[in-house]
Amino acid sequence: MSGAEKVVCVTGASGYIASWLVKLLLQRGYTVKATVRDPNDPKKTEHLLSLDGAKERLQLFKANxxxxxxFDSVVDGCQGVFHTASPAILAASDPQLWYQLSKTLAEEAAWKFAEECGIDLVAINPGFSIGPLIQPTPTSSMKVFLELMNGSLVFPDGIYNFVDVRDVAHAHIQAFETPAANGRYCLVGSVIHHSETCKILHKLYHPSFHLSEKDEDDKPLRPLHKVSQDKAKSLGISFIPLEVSFRDTIESLKEKGFLTA
Ligand SMILES: NC(=O)c1ccc[n+]([C@@H]2O[C@H](COP(=O)([O-])OP(=O)(O)OC[C@H]3O[C@@H](n4cnc5c(N)ncnc54)[C@H](OP(=O)(O)O)[C@@H]3O)[C@@H](O)[C@H]2O)c1
Structure with missing residues (x-):
């Protein structure tokens, strides 16, 4: 079905993933009802309003x-809702743990609600999302990247599940447009050790940036796990290569003035 007559809602539209989602939805001819907490804040809205097709088919709404x-009046009449908004954790002893718990509880609640109300729900669970930014301020995952590039961050034995933000946005739309899409889709393009991350960044950017070359300690590396890509590929996602994502992330951060060589 063509997107021309389709109206969809994107919650938390000014965010990193959602901005890409809005861009791709407008490109495909959708009318997008986008929610932000403060429609009068240009940092949250200007990048959306300047997207191709925004003048004709993007509407901004205030919702918290x-x-x-x-959100009731915004989602009313929409054929689909892309729910990406996530409340920030202001204070917690272990923010990562609370974040994970909040995501698990939110998804459980969504499945329960969908079942009770007969809503066709699909869950997209991306890994650590990287790739170019559309919005003017870096998101928390981008801040980690900035620290890596500035040499201020050294992980002892970290393992990352990377995925490109463009693949994440694309997967959301494919999941909406594919009638057979169902259940949960884990989106991970590459699983690598921190040391491997550093090697790739070195290859791409040394000596332009002060990158830490090795891990903090010499303990043996934890074995890598695998994340199956079969289900994501069934949506037509072919995963952007990691080096391309790294390079595009860094070029985007440079272009926006967050990184200087
Ligand atoms: N980035 C990643 O690596 C990654 C990986 C896995 C899952 N995710 C999940 O994917 C979603 C999007 O992530 P992201 O990186 O794009 O995040 P982001 O850039 O921080 O965007 C999140 C958005 O949530 C909105 N928000 C926060 N509190 C809200 C509230 N109380 N009511 C309404 N909106 C609220 C913010 O909207 P305003 O701008 O209006 O304040 C913000 O734009 C989140 O659910 C996140 O947990 C992200």
Missing amino acids: LVEEGS
């Missing part, structure tokens, strides 16, 4: 997840 009923 912590306000009951805030």
Whole structure:
């Protein structure tokens, strides 16, 4: 079906993943009802309003997840809702743990609600998303990248599940447009050790940036796990190569003035 007559909602539209989603949806001819918490904040809206097709088919709405009923009138009449908004954790002893718990509970609640209300739900679970930014400020995953490039971050024995943000946005749309799509889709393009991340960044950018060349300690590396790509590939996702994602992320951060060689 063509997107011309389709109206969809994107929540948290000014975010890293959602901005790409809005861009691709507009490209495909959708009318997009985009929610942000503050439609009067140009940092949250200007990059969306300047996208191709935005003048004709993008509408901005104010909505906040912590306000009951805030999204009701926006999603009313939409054929699909891409729910990416996620409340930030302001204070916690272990923010990563609380983040993971919040995501698990939110997804459980979504499945329960979908079943009770007969909603056709698909969950997209991306890994550490990288790739170019559309929005003017770096998201938290981009901040980690900036620290890597500035040499201020050294992980002892980290393992990353990387995926390109463009693949994540594309997968959301494919999941919406593919009638057979169902259940959960884990999106991970590459699983690599931190040391391997450093090697790739070195190859691409040394000596332009001060990169740490090795891990903090010499302990043997933990074995890598695998994340099956079969289900994601069934949506037509072919995964952008990691080196391309790294390079495009860094070029984007440079272009926006967050990194200087
Ligand atoms: N980036 C990753 O590596 C990654 C990996 C796995 C899963 N995810 C998940 O994917 C989603 C998008 O991630 P992202 O990296 O694109 O995040 P992001 O850039 O931080 O965007 C999240 C958006 O959530 C909105 N938001 C926060 N609190 C809200 C509230 N109370 N009510 C309504 N909106 C609220 C913000 O909207 P305003 O701008 O209006 O304040 C923000 O634009 C999140 O659910 C995240 O947990 C991300």
